[in-house]
Amino acid sequence: MNYKSALSLVIVVLAAMLTGCNDGNTLSLSERSIIYCSEGSPDSFNPQLSTSGTTSDASSKLLYNSLLVYKGKNNSLAPSLAKDWHVTRDGKKITFYLRQNVNFHQTSYFTPTRTLNADDILFTFNRVLDNEHEYHQVSGGHYPFFHSVKFSDLVENIEKINEYTVRFILKRNDSSFLANLATDYAVILSAEYGQQLTKSGNQHEIDILPIGTGPFLLKDYRVGSLIRFYRHNAYWQEKAKIEQLVYDISPRETSRLTKLLAKECDVSSYPIAHGKISERADLRLESVTSLNIGYFGFNTKKPPFDNKLVRQAVSLAINKQALIDTVYESQAVSAKSILPETSWAYNDETPELIYNPIQAKSLLEVAGYAQGFTMDIWAMPVQRAYNPNAVTMAKLIQADLKKIGIKVKIVTYEWSTFLRRLSLGEHQSFLLGWSADHPDPDNFFSQILSCSKGSQSNNRTFWCNKEYDELLQKALETTKISERKEYYAKAMAIISDEMPILPIAHSKRFQARGSNVKGDIMEDFGGISFHHVSKVSINPPKLTNQTESLDTEVN
Amino acid sequence: MLTFTLRRLSLFIFTMLVLTLLSFSLSFLFPGDTVINHSGQINATAEELTLVSNSYHMDKDIFSQYGAYLSHIINGDLGLSMASQSPISNEIMELLPATIELSLVALLIAMLVGIPLGFIAAINHNKTSDNVILSLAMLGYSIPVFWLGLLAILVFSITLGWLPSAGQISLLFEIEFVTGIQFIDILLSDSPYKWQAFSNASAHIILPACVIALAPATIFIRLSRAAMIEVLAASYIRAARAKGLNFSQIIFRHAIRNALIKIIRHVGLQFANLVTIAMVTEVIFSWPGIGRWLIESVYQRDYTAIQSGLLVLSCFIFIIHILTDFIYAALNPLARGNNHGS
Numbered sequence: 001m002n003y004k005s006a007l008s009l010v011i012v013v014l015a016a017m018l019t020g021c022n023d024g025n026t027l028s029l030s031e032r033s034i035i036y037c038s039e040g041s042p043d044s045f046n047p048q049l050s051t052s053g054t055t056s057d058a059s060s061k062l063l064y065n066s067l068l069v070y071k072g073k074n075n076s077l078a079p080s081l082a083k084d085w086h087v088t089r090d091g092k093k094i095t096f097y098l099r100q101n102v103n104f105h106q107t108s109y110f111t112p113t114r115t116l117n118a119d120d121i122l123f124t125f126n127r128v129l130d131n132e133h134e135y136h137q138v139s140g141g142h143y144p145f146f147h148s149v150k151f152s153d154l155v156e157n158i159e160k161i162n163e164y165t166v167r168f169i170l171k172r173n174d175s176s177f178l179a180n181l182a183t184d185y186a187v188i189l190s191a192e193y194g195q196q197l198t199k200s201g202n203q204h205e206i207d208i209l210p211i212g213t214g215p216f217l218l219k220d221y222r223v224g225s226l227i228r229f230y231r232h233n234a235y236w237q238e239k240a241k242i243e244q245l246v247y248d249i250s251p252r253e254t255s256r257l258t259k260l261l262a263k264e265c266d267v268s269s270y271p272i273a274h275g276k277i278s279e280r281a282d283l284r285l286e287s288v289t290s291l292n293i294g295y296f297g298f299n300t301k302k303p304p305f306d307n308k309l310v311r312q313a314v315s316l317a318i319n320k321q322a323l324i325d326t327v328y329e330s331q332a333v334s335a336k337s338i339l340p341e342t343s344w345a346y347n348d349e350t351p352e353l354i355y356n357p358i359q360a361k362s363l364l365e366v367a368g369y370a371q372g373f374t375m376d377i378w379a380m381p382v383q384r385a386y387n388p389n390a391v392t393m394a395k396l397i398q399a400d401l402k403k404i405g406i407k408v409k410i411v412t413y414e415w416s417t418f419l420r421r422l423s424l425g426e427h428q429s430f431l432l433g434w435s436a437d438h439p440d441p442d443n444f445f446s447q448i449l450s451c452s453k454g455s456q457s458n459n460r461t462f463w464c465n466k467e468y469d470e471l472l473q474k475a476l477e478t479t480k481i482s483e484r485k486e487y488y489a490k491a492m493a494i495i496s497d498e499m500p501i502l503p504i505a506h507s508k509r510f511q512a513r514g515s516n517v518k519g520d521i522m523e524d525f526g527g528i529s530f531h532h533v534s535k536v537s538i539n540p541p542k543l544t545n546q547t548e549s550l551d552t553e554v555n
Numbered sequence: 556m557l558t559f560t561l562r563r564l565s566l567f568i569f570t571m572l573v574l575t576l577l578s579f580s581l582s583f584l585f586p587g588d589t590v591i592n593h594s595g596q597i598n599a600t601a602e603e604l605t606l607v608s609n610s611y612h613m614d615k616d617i618f619s620q621y622g623a624y625l626s627h628i629i630n631g632d633l634g635l636s637m638a639s640q641s642p643i644s645n646e647i648m649e650l651l652p653a654t655i656e657l658s659l660v661a662l663l664i665a666m667l668v669g670i671p672l673g674f675i676a677a678i679n680h681n682k683t684s685d686n687v688i689l690s691l692a693m694l695g696y697s698i699p700v701f702w703l704g705l706l707a708i709l710v711f712s713i714t715l716g717w718l719p720s721a722g723q724i725s726l727l728f729e730i731e732f733v734t735g736i737q738f739i740d741i742l743l744s745d746s747p748y749k750w751q752a753f754s755n756a757s758a759h760i761i762l763p764a765c766v767i768a769l770a771p772a773t774i775f776i777r778l779s780r781a782a783m784i785e786v787l788a789a790s791y792i793r794a795a796r797a798k799g800l801n802f803s804q805i806i807f808r809h810a811i812r813n814a815l816i817k818i819i820r821h822v823g824l825q826f827a828n829l830v831t832i833a834m835v836t837e838v839i840f841s842w843p844g845i846g847r848w849l850i851e852s853v854y855q856r857d858y859t860a861i862q863s864g865l866l867v868l869s870c871f872i873f874i875i876h877i878l879t880d881f882i883y884a885a886l887n888p889l890a891r892g893n894n895h896g897s
Contacts, residue, residue, distance in 0.1 A: 029748055033727050223639070226726050226845070246726045255721065262720045264713035543836065 064187030091173030096550035123191035241534035291436035335503035372405025386433030595635035595859030652735025654844035669775025792895030823879025
């Protein structure tokens with residue numbers, strides 16, 4: 001063979017490799033898989049340990065189930081791992097009847113010998129509640145969500161009635177308790193897996209190599225690079241439609257956009273260039289109005305904002321619609337109060353503040369600041385759904401306030417420094433926001449503005465109103481929706497009058513996907529779910545005698 | 556040949572000493588504690604730190620500190636990455652093969668395109684095709700690589716949708732890590748989707764490799780053109796022509812072989828240039844290689860990774876230089892007489 005024929009042979013082989021091998025195999029492999037471009041690496045695979053959205057996106061609805069779920073348009077509670085539940089009349093004893101034959105994941109690191117039972121529920125919640133529990137201190141011992149709802153103050157005891165019945169005994173009635181159990185954070189872990197890890201001395205692995213009952217199981221995780229999930233074939237509900245789910249971790253927004261446009265990912269989180277995506281027929285941009293609030297808060301302990309009139313004047317002088325058009329690119333709803341209008345507790349009679357610089361000016365005069373004053377605005381340095389660009393927003397507010405004679409200095413720090421200094425109260429006013437963990441309205445009222453929370457508080461206005469706090473407490477103690485609604489309406493009226501914060505907008509969470517990806521991914525609260533997602537092929541799959549599938553490769 | 560080898564070897568050892576001296580002094584120049592910069596142990600307790608400090612002879616004079624540092628390197632201990640807290644030698648062993656793979660493919664493309672074009676230009680010396688090739692080479696050489704990379708993604712990935720824009724292979728394929736060279740790993744794996752993975756990996760390497768290859772290819776064009784012109788003017792070509800050999804016999808039997816020898820020396824030099832271009836390109840194409848890792852380490856102020864990464868990378872480039880020197884010497888007996896390093 002001379003060199004010419006050798007060369008042509010090489011060319012033929014290369015051409016065959018590049019084009020000729022489309023025998024339907026990979027077509028079906030990519031059809032049976034979804035690549036999701038996610039925005040960051042999760043800290044762990046246990047949502048109990050963190051309130052970070054990245055962590056719950058990568059774990060809650062994929063790897064786990066909780067006792068209850070939210071269902072339907074009005075987010076009512078529906079059964080999940082608990083097939084039924086019963087609340088006593090005083091609301092202090094809640095009994096859950098567990099579903100039988102619920103399988104845990106079988107993976108390379110764990111093979112379950114039994115299905116879900118009451119021990120798993122006890123293991124999961126005692127880990128959070130009991131400081132002496134062998135797993136309480138594993139991974140740091142911080143359970144931020146449970147801490148924020150004061151879970152350990154509320155739950156007296158959890159009893160195992162029989163194999164498939166557990167009873168929670170509460171110290172007092174709390175109408176948001178069931179809603180808390182349906183959040184992304186109240187996932188059920190495997191007690192048997194915990195015992196196995198204790199025996200082998202690898203307790204810390206429980207949060208890194210997770211075992212749950214969810215529709216997917218973890219195959220591989222490389223920090224900063226990818227997470228690979230396989231379908232859980234023994235899932236107690238209908239199996240997921242896709243066999244493989246890969247999270248392509250791409251923190252840069254431009255690289256997520258490029259990968260989406262180049263079809264290297266099927267779904268992308270938090271996309272930029274909305275216009276460009278909507279233009280293309282092969283892509284779809286979607287959004288859910290998430291329960292969140294972006295607001296402008298005042299430090300009510302520092303002059304001049306200790307004066308109610310000044311707070312009202314500044315609020316009146318800010319053109320909210322301009323902020324929504326510029327900062328949110330009109331993709332948000334103007335907020336009338338801290339509670340989104342979609343919440344059942346929202347009171348339609350809440351008056352909306354109308355932009356009125358003239359009235360603002362006269363209010364300032366009444367307050368004794370006719371000459372204006374100088375203030376600072378602290379703008380958060382990171383991008384969040386509830387505030388995509390706080391610095392730009394601060395600049396717009398700066399321009400608005402200049403018109404009524406107030407000079408504004410914009411302050412910003414690196415994120416953790418920013419939060420630390422805010423909690424010390426060094427600021428006069430600040431731009432921040434809140435995303436709800438569950439649909440119960442209490443999650444907004446008490447997290448943002450109640451004074452009962454002390455040093456660990458989320459309340460950076462340092463506003464403290466006894467009447468407001470009493471209303472919230474009363475609302476939690478009753479289960480009657482109409483009564484609760486009344487209490488919350490009164491609370492909203494107090495906020496509108498006192499104006500410790502100026503609510504700005506309820507924004508949407510965005511996601512983009514190829515139009516061949518079907519099924520709901522985003523949910524109203526917290527995490528994303530790929531359980532019902534499937535892929536429609538653009539080219540019909542060719543017949544193939546290939547029998548191997550991913551199913552056989554699990555283990 | 557023995558003297559030649561010994562010369563090269565001593566050159567290698569002394570250059571390595573200078574390089575380690577440089578990376579050793581970096582630990583003192585970077586902000587922070589010297590021991591922590593050496594070892595990357597940022598979370599160590601006081602006792603652990605004392606142990607590390609002893610192993611680097613921090614209580615003794617500077618020469619014995621340097622000696623301890625050298626012995627750590629020779630034992631393959633490059634410290635821990637400050638960012639990920641895993642051994643740097645492991646990270647480099649995982650990432651360097653990807654860079655080698657990309658650079659080799661790029662080098663191959665540059666040679667396959669550049670050298671024939673240069674020959675064509677030389678054969679048509681001072682004609683239109685010569686001028687066209689030369690101006691194209693000049694144009695290609697002047698294009699900045701980061702701009703070209705982004706443009707290539709815009710055209711071939713986003714607008715035309717022909718080639719992928721990021722990574723080494725689609726994440727759907729699970730290829731076990733054996734050698735780190737993706738193509739070899741794919742062939743060794745027992746995945747049912749082996750050939751699909753192979754073609755997918757080929758599609759992934761085309762864009763970054765072509766972007767890297769452009770600048771070296773233009774250099775090869777100019778080198779091979781000059782070499783060919785020189786060879787064609789030589790008296791043995793004139794003699795061959797006088798003997799009545801036809802054009803293709805002269806070119807393929809005599810001119811090409813003699814011109815190639817002149818070029819092969821420069822391949823090694825170009826490889827260093829190519830690795831530098833590859834580092835920038837890896838960032839643009841999210842290629843999981845050592846260049847991207849090193850640039851990320853700079854962002855994260857991962858001093859241990861920067862100093863060890865630089866050491867390994869320069870060592871690697873130096874080894875390539877010596878290898879090409881050997882190949883050149885093997886092909887061209889005249890060079891073996893050249894005892895001094897160059």
